[in-house]
Amino acid sequence: MIESIRGRSLLSLDELSKAAMVEVLDTAESFVEVNRRSIKKVPALKGRVVASLFFEESTRTRLSFETAAKRLSADVLSLAVASSSVKKGESLRDTIATIDALGIDAVVMRHRSSGAALQVSRYVPHVRVINGGDGQHQHPTQGLLDAFTVRQVLCERHDTTGLESGAAMFEGLRILIVGDIRHSRVARSDVAAYATLGAEVRLCAPGTLLPEEVATWPVTVVHDFDEALAWADVVGLLRLQSERGSGAFVASLDEFTFTNGLTVERARLMKPEALIMHPGPMNRGVEIDSRVVDSSRAVVERQVSNGVPIRMAVLYLSVAGSGEGQTL
Amino acid sequence: MGNEDERQARTRGLAFTAKSQLMTTDDVTRAVRRMAHEIVERNHDVASLSIIGLQTGGTAPASALASILTEVSGQSVSAGVLDVSFYRDDLSRNPLPTSSATDIDHDLTDRTVVLVDDVLFTGRTIRAALNALSDWGRPRAVQLAVLVDRGHRELPIRPDYVGKNLPTSKDEAIVATLEGVWIGTREGS
Numbered sequence: 078m079i080e081s082i083r084g085r086s087l088l089s090l091d092e093l094s095k096a097a098m099v100e101v102l103d104t105a106e107s108f109v110e111v112n113r114r115s116i117k118k119v120p121a122l123k124g125r126v127v128a129s130l131f132f133e134e135s136t137r138t139r140l141s142f143e144t145a146a147k148r149l150s151a152d153v154l155s156l157a158v159a160s161s162s163v164k165k166g167e168s169l170r171d172t173i174a175t176i177d178a179l180g181i182d183a184v185v186m187r188h189r190s191s192g193a194a195l196q197v198s199r200y201v202p203h204v205r206v207i208n209g210g211d212g213q214h215q216h217p218t219q220g221l222l223d224a225f226t227v228r229q230v231l232c233e234r235h236d237t238t239g240l241e242s243g244a245a246m247f248e249g250l251r252i253l254i255v256g257d258i259r260h261s262r263v264a265r266s267d268v269a270a271y272a273t274l275g276a277e278v279r280l281c282a283p284g285t286l287l288p289e290e291v292a293t294w295p296v297t298v299v300h301d302f303d304e305a306l307a308w309a310d311v312v313g314l315l316r317l318q319s320e321r322g323s324g325a326f327v328a329s330l331d332e333f334t335f336t337n338g339l340t341v342e343r344a345r346l347m348k349p350e351a352l353i354m355h356p357g358p359m360n361r362g363v364e365i366d367s368r369v370v371d372s373s374r375a376v377v378e379r380q381v382s383n384g385v386p387i388r389m390a391v392l393y394l395s396v397a398g399s400g401e402g403q404t405l
Numbered sequence: 406m407g408n409e410d411e412r413q414a415r416t417r418g419l420a421f422t423a424k425s426q427l428m429t430t431d432d433v434t435r436a437v438r439r440m441a442h443e444i445v446e447r448n449h450d451v452a453s454l455s456i457i458g459l460q461t462g463g464t465a466p467a468s469a470l471a472s473i474l475t476e477v478s479g480q481s482v483s484a485g486v487l488d489v490s491f492y493r494d495d496l497s498r499n500p501l502p503t504s505s506a507t508d509i510d511h512d513l514t515d516r517t518v519v520l521v522d523d524v525l526f527t528g529r530t531i532r533a534a535l536n537a538l539s540d541w542g543r544p545r546a547v548q549l550a551v552l553v554d555r556g557h558r559e560l561p562i563r564p565d566y567v568g569k570n571l572p573t574s575k576d577e578a579i580v581a582t583l584e585g586v587w588i589g590t591r592e593g594s
Contacts, residue, residue: 110507116540119491
């Protein structure tokens, strides 16, 4: 168990302790304030170089990581994979070696292969690697920002602050994750974050969209979606990932919407104060009805805004906390 | 134990063992009151003052100063708190300090800022605070008030208002709050 990500790579939430997660959430609180200033920049990572390597397409993760690095005054090297030597067949190892030769302190990377971030951290052990999503494995900053968003909303309701509450808001909180869990790295990171912080997590999906190893996860699998909706304090929806072949796992999109989509009728079964979350990008009309997205219970936009302070916190702890060759 | 170690010890909350008490609560209360009067003497336009306490040791003295200033002048005095963790010049050399919140709800341009801290030592925290302040506007002037000046400056920084000058050795640790001032040692030194 990693007790703090200070000076370390962030590859997976599975290996993080509760204290390490709370430290990231608390640090992000300071950065929420920085992001409200008219000058949204602090010099914490001045002179550090962060490379952003997205081998798989992304809008919000890439933009929010790069925004976060810039607001910490780091220099950002951004590799546009589509127009790079990767297209000429350069291997991952050679691409990383080339970028490392330019002198970098951290790599933020996304790759379609599970375990790619871990592999890179072995190629360049002196560089901090932040996993921005690897295949179906993990998307740690998404898990952290989802937990941060939940804590933020609940703290506002209880008229307290994140720093005061620590992980208390998660104690006994009922979280339901619905949809394409098999192909989802977000689901794996969310489960790790919520369960470690003390929440009770249930999953609901057609059997074909559950991974084989689900029995080893700290969750309960349920099949009655309507009943689970009435139970939950937070409902996290996932995108049906057609690029990873989800289409072959459901009879049809309509059928999926009928059994596991959050329609307006289903949303009425939920507790009035329950939250609806979605990591984006959404397939409106498939896993979630457009009118539900735009309702006041959905905190999708807040999840996106919280991406910047969470990623600032991760970069700050991981990169600023590492002196030359020293492991803290 | 060097200066930076001492700062780290403070931010990590290492146990402090007091050797002797140098100021009582009454002493500190009188010193703060005197500093407030000195501030009014030098700054006739109290309404344009912003009293900014540095996290975490400077926040209580800053709000004490602000309330005395309000009481003495009859005008309300703006106050705020500033966290300088992200502006330190030693982030890569030491374990990160724990950050806490900044709360300044007004533009500092053309105001006279009085920075308040508990102990003035190397001057590096104040250097970081001056950098941070520039992100909040361009103050007309910046002044510095501290409960205790213990010497050993590493930068050309001097206080404008001092509760008490305490010559110390670098190995000693000082704790200065509104409740009193103590000299002693930190765990592990």
